[in-house]
Amino acid sequence: MSGTDGIIRDETGTQRTLGYVLDVSRGDGRARCTLTLDDRHTNRHGMLHGGLAAVMLDNAMGATGSLSVDPSGLHPMLTLSLTTNFLSSGRVGDTLTAEGWITGGGRKTKFIDGRLTAEDGRVVATATGVFKPMPTGSKT
Secondary structure: OOOOOOEEOOOOHHHHHHOOEEEOOOOOOOOEEEEEOOHHHEOOOOEEOHHHHHHHHHHHHHHHHHHOOOOOOOOOEEEEEEEEEEOOOOEOOOEEEEEEEEEEEOOOOEEEEEEEEEOOOOEEEEEEEEEEEOOOOOOO
């Protein structure tokens, strides 16, 4: 689970299964989701599964929205829409980082863009989404 350092590990079943780490600690309002790829993360062609790219982007973007409501990055957000564009492939051994940033919206919805990059600077995917902060205490 999350520590006081702003690094969130093993918070959800998805996070435990896939092994990514969520960082809400940098103080710039942008959350980052990081994962080093292994054979659990690939499709039948040995490349990053597109659904996993979308999961990483959704997590980084949702946590970015959360940071705009609560500095811990733990406020629940609901994804209303997510459009993902795949630009290059990820391979076993690549360390990928998804990052989100708010581009608009207000109190009830947040418009957030995201980018998934490999450590060599290659952009693997981009995304745009609309996220809704949930009422305090809500999980869905």
